[in-house]
Amino acid sequence: MFLDLSYKYLIKKILFLFPPEMAHALIENFLYFMPNFLFINKFDKSTEITLFGEKMPSPIGIAAGLDKNCKSSSKYLSMGFGFSVVGTVMKNPREGNPKPRVIRLIDEKSLLNSLSFPSDGAMIILKRLKRLKKVKNRIIVSVSGLNEDEIIENISVFKDHCFGFEINISSPNTEDLKKFINPESVESIISKARNITDSPVLIKLPRVEDYNIYENILKTISKFNKIGIVIANTKPISDSRLKVGKGGKSGAPLINETLKILKYLRPKFKDSVIICSGGVSNFQDTRKLLEAGANAIQLYTALIYEGPGLARKINMKLKNSRLLS
Numbered sequence: 001m002f003l004d005l006s007y008k009y010l011i012k013k014i015l016f017l018f019p020p021e022m023a024h025a026l027i028e029n030f031l032y033f034m035p036n037f038l039f040i041n042k043f044d045k046s047t048e049i050t051l052f053g054e055k056m057p058s059p060i061g062i063a064a065g066l067d068k069n070c071k072s073s074s075k076y077l078s079m080g081f082g083f084s085v086v087g088t089v090m091k092n093p094r095e096g097n098p099k100p101r102v103i104r105l106i107d108e109k110s111l112l113n114s115l116s117f118p119s120d121g122a123m124i125i126l127k128r129l130k131r132l133k134k135v136k137n138r139i140i141v142s143v144s145g146l147n148e149d150e151i152i153e154n155i156s157v158f159k160d161h162c163f164g165f166e167i168n169i170s171s172p173n174t175e176d177l178k179k180f181i182n183p184e185s186v187e188s189i190i191s192k193a194r195n196i197t198d199s200p201v202l203i204k205l206p207r208v209e210d211y212n213i214y215e216n217i218l219k220t221i222s223k224f225n226k227i228g229i230v231i232a233n234t235k236p237i238s239d240s241r242l243k244v245g246k247g248g249k250s251g252a253p254l255i256n257e258t259l260k261i262l263k264y265l266r267p268k269f270k271d272s273v274i275i276c277s278g279g280v281s282n283f284q285d286t287r288k289l290l291e292a293g294a295n296a297i298q299l300y301t302a303l304i305y306e307g308p309g310l311a312r313k314i315n316m317k318l319k320n321s322r323l324l325s
Contacts (some may be wrong), residue, residue: 004307007033007307007308007309008185008307012305012307012308015027016104017258018107018198019100019102020102020103020104020111021099021101022296024068024102025301027072027185027249028067028071028072029071030300031071031072031075031076032071032072032073034053034060034075034260035197036075036078038111038309039075039078039079039310040078041078041079041080041312043057043058043080043143043155043315043317044315046120046318046319046322046324047059047076047082047315047318047324048324049082049295049296049324051083051200051273051295051296052200052226052228052273053136053226054082054163054200055083056082056138056296057138058080058081058082058083058185058295058315058318059082059086059215059290059294059295059296059297059312059318060080060081060286060297060311060314060315061081061082061140061296061297061298061299062076062081062083062084062085062298062299062303063085063116063277063298063299063300064085064086064087064088064142064166064168064204064298064300065087065088065113065300066300066303067084067085067086067087068087068088068089068118068120068282069086069119069124069125070086070087070128070129070132071127071128073086073132073135073139074132074135076311077135078136079290079308079309079311079312080292080309080311080312080315081299081311082138082296082311083138083139083141083296084138084139085140085141085166085298086125086129086139086140086141086142086162086213087119087125087142087143087144087166087168088117088119088142088143088144088171089119089121089122089125089141089142089143089144089154089158089247090117090119090121090122090144090145090150090154091121091122091145091150091153091154091157092119092122092123093119093120093121093124094117094118094119096116096117096118096119097114097115097116097244098243098244099243100241100242100243101114101115101116101243101244102114102115103239103241103242103246105249105251106110106116106305107254108251108253108320109171109252109281109301109302109305109323110237110249110250110251110252110253110254110301111249111250111251111301111304112237112239112241112242112246112247112248112249113234113242113247113250114242114243114244114247114248115247116171122153122154122157122158123157126157126158126161129141129158129161129162130161133154136161136162136163137163138163139161139163140162140163140164140165140166140192140200140202141154141158141162141163141165141166142165142166142167142168142204143155143158143165143166143167143168144167144168144169144171148153148180148185148189148206151167151189151193152189152192152193152196155193155196155197156196156197156267159196159197159199162199163199164195164199164200164201164202165193165198165199165200165201165202166201166202166203166204167189167193167201167202167203167204168204168228169181169185169186169189169203169204169205169206170204170205170206170232170233171233171234171248171298172206172233172235172236172237172246172247172248174233176272180219181205181206181208181213181217182216183217183219183220183279184205186217186221187220187221187223187281188317190203190221190224190227194224198225198226199226200226200227200228200273201224201226201227201228202227202228202229202230202273202275203217203221203227203228203229203230203232204229204232204233204277205217205229205230205231205233206232206233206236206299207232207233207234207235207236207254207257207261207278208232209259211264211265213303214229214231214261214264214265215265215268217229218265218269218272221272222269222272225270227273228272228273228274228275228295229272229273229274229275230259230275230276230277230298231258231261231262231274231275231276231277231278231280232257232261232277232278233248233277233298234247234249234250234254234278234285235248235249235250235253235254235257235278236248237249250279250300250301251279251281251301251302251305252279252281252301252302252305253279254278254279255278255279255280255281256257256284257278257279258275258276258277258278258280258289259277259288259289259292259323260292262274262276262289262292262294264293266292266293269292273295274293274294274295275294275295275298275300276289276292276294276296276297276299277294277298277299277300280297280298280299281302281305281306282302282306282308282310282313282314283313283314283317283318283321286314286318287323289323290323290324291323299311
């Protein structure tokens, strides 16, 4: 409670005086050096879910992008998040797009970003991940690459150090990824991944108007075991305030579209693992998605606006709701 109030009335006000990336770096480094016991959270059995046959203490997870370089996931897990997606990790260190590349839209609790996978590189991130052995079964590594081989090399690096993988083929900030958004490419990537690991694999999909794209990819991945999807990445936008002129929107305005996609897909693919990402800001959003058939939820932008107690608050209401019973 004290941390929540401190964030709402003091910490957020101070952080929002800084550019978004600088504020993020301040928080990230603070969390990196702070001991885990400062963020102790006790999970209730009633919020537990099963994902690909394994238990997670809560369906509320951290989405890719918040902890790109594996510096803060252990703290988020201690705050009440059931799992965390590290990355997106690139094989080699990468600067990403030129700045400015992140903009806050405070009135609508959203962000615009054109980051395009800045990354410390796989080997540096692996060293950090190896320190998280106690929680590795709650870490998903998001990987991408300029080609299939680079994606598979990334999976090979991390295959023994995490719960599973999220393959990001959908960032609107990286043009090269569009070539992967088809059943043939997805099947090829998964087939190659299955040659080196049987860990769960999620395909993170873009926001598109043609839902047949989702259907065709889900039909393809249904041939494999322990494969699911994440719907969906940020919403493509054009904005002259971003140095490159375009990027992706995240945050509260996306929730209705996320729910619409899920409601379209779930009746057609009753047994597929579908994780929802985009616009979730509170328990009400979580409830709508879980009731519509989401297996789990990912948050990012809401944490920036609502503060570190968000997962704990949602878990408390989940505990009393019996939604997961």
